[in-house]
Amino acid sequence: MGEGNPAFVESLVVAARRRLSEQVLAQGEKLDMLGQGLEELRARQKELEAAFESELEAVATAASAAVAGNSSFEKLLGSVRNIITATLPEQVFEVLSEEGAQMGVRAAVFDVRGKAAWGASMGGFGRELTAKALRTLVVPLSQDNPFRQAYETGGHVDLSGEQMKKVRNLAERLKPAPSDVIMLLPIRSAGSVSAISYFDTGGKSEKLPVDALKILAEFAGAQLDRLMALSGGVAPEVSAPEPSASEAAPVEPAEEPVAEAEPLPVEVTREEPAVEAASAEPPPVEAPLPVEAPPPPPVTGVDLSQLSEEEQRTHKDAKRFAKLLVSEIELYNKTKVSDGRKNKDLYKRLKADIERSRQTYEKRFGKTLAKQHDYFHEELVRTLAANDPSVLGGDDPGPSA
Numbered sequence: 001m002g003e004g005n006p007a008f009v010e011s012l013v014v015a016a017r018r019r020l021s022e023q024v025l026a027q028g029e030k031l032d033m034l035g036q037g038l039e040e041l042r043a044r045q046k047e048l049e050a051a052f053e054s055e056l057e058a059v060a061t062a063a064s065a066a067v068a069g070n071s072s073f074e075k076l077l078g079s080v081r082n083i084i085t086a087t088l089p090e091q092v093f094e095v096l097s098e099e100g101a102q103m104g105v106r107a108a109v110f111d112v113r114g115k116a117a118w119g120a121s122m123g124g125f126g127r128e129l130t131a132k133a134l135r136t137l138v139v140p141l142s143q144d145n146p147f148r149q150a151y152e153t154g155g156h157v158d159l160s161g162e163q164m165k166k167v168r169n170l171a172e173r174l175k176p177a178p179s180d181v182i183m184l185l186p187i188r189s190a191g192s193v194s195a196i197s198y199f200d201t202g203g204k205s206e207k208l209p210v211d212a213l214k215i216l217a218e219f220a221g222a223q224l225d226r227l228m229a230l231s232g233g234v235a236p237e238v239s240a241p242e243p244s245a246s247e248a249a250p251v252e253p254a255e256e257p258v259a260e261a262e263p264l265p266v267e268v269t270r271e272e273p274a275v276e277a278a279s280a281e282p283p284p285v286e287a288p289l290p291v292e293a294p295p296p297p298p299v300t301g302v303d304l305s306q307l308s309e310e311e312q313r314t315h316k317d318a319k320r321f322a323k324l325l326v327s328e329i330e331l332y333n334k335t336k337v338s339d340g341r342k343n344k345d346l347y348k349r350l351k352a353d354i355e356r357s358r359q360t361y362e363k364r365f366g367k368t369l370a371k372q373h374d375y376f377h378e379e380l381v382r383t384l385a386a387n388d389p390s391v392l393g394g395d396d397p398g399p400s401a
Helices: 006-069 071-083 089-102 146-153 168-174 210-230 245-261 263-271 288-292 296-300 309-332 334-343 351-365 375-384
Strands: 106-113 116-123 138-140 157-160 181-189 192-200
Touching: 071 089, 071 210, 071 309, 089 106, 089 116, 089 192, 089 210, 089 309, 116 192, 138 168, 146 157, 146 181, 146 192, 181 210, 192 210, 309 334, 309 351, 309 375, 351 375
Parallel strands: none
Antiparallel strands: 106 116, 106 192, 116 138, 157 181, 181 192
């Protein structure tokens, strides 16, 4: 049989080796082609990397030159950073107002609820307008006025102090000068106008930083969208009544009797001997303590005027962040805050929330220059305790700095 013949077997081996050799040769040619292709790709990649690095360097150089030549651009970036760190819609409005004031204008934000715009936050008004008074201001969006125009068109509205008289209650409280340049900017969120921001020149013969304010309003709307997405959806619209100007105006005077009512119990208890022996007497007698408490903050405070711009920014950011954290505590614990103020045991009632927020604050600013002053505790006293340290109670550990 040919199959058992050595010559036949050898011929099969030779044929197999020939086929294998041809396959190896063909594969080698393919590998050579692939190798050439890889070399070309590597060369092209190096060219692209070099071009990319060159472009990056050019952009970085241009950006550095722009910032160096325009400090307002750097400040604008800082304002944007502050807005996108807000954790609640109310904080977004508050930061927007504060940043507007930092630009040298008077700013206020009105939250759109139902068919009206309600005063939410303000900055740059000084003693002319308090936060409580602003919250009594309501602008009907069903009536013909500039706010309705901004709400319906979704675009900014330019007007003068004279034209603002159409919104009488607002003009009486905000008191823009007839020559003031005023701009209303809608803040869009979830496809609709969720707030309207008000800016004016505050009696100064200067122009409004229109472009910068528009950028801040855009980022404010974007942050509102982000917060809504994180919360799992869009918050439902709240229907609200539309008070007239006459209803809103008298609200501010109502604050004065509250402040005057506190000394009365102290005077009465001192005049009646029977009450002096009562066990309830000691707390009123210690009333002077809150008056002595304010001196410590100025002593431990930091004179920002002696610091560089970057250091000042760090301190301002820390103070703003502390304010946002404490505002959040107050927002979600209104009953506890009210009871704690009455019983002077705020810290004990809110210990878990306070310490959690304190850790958040320390994590962000505990290793920065801002650690020189405990802005978080300062804000606890100012906001939660209404500037009365004794309201926090004996369990309060006090400032860390």
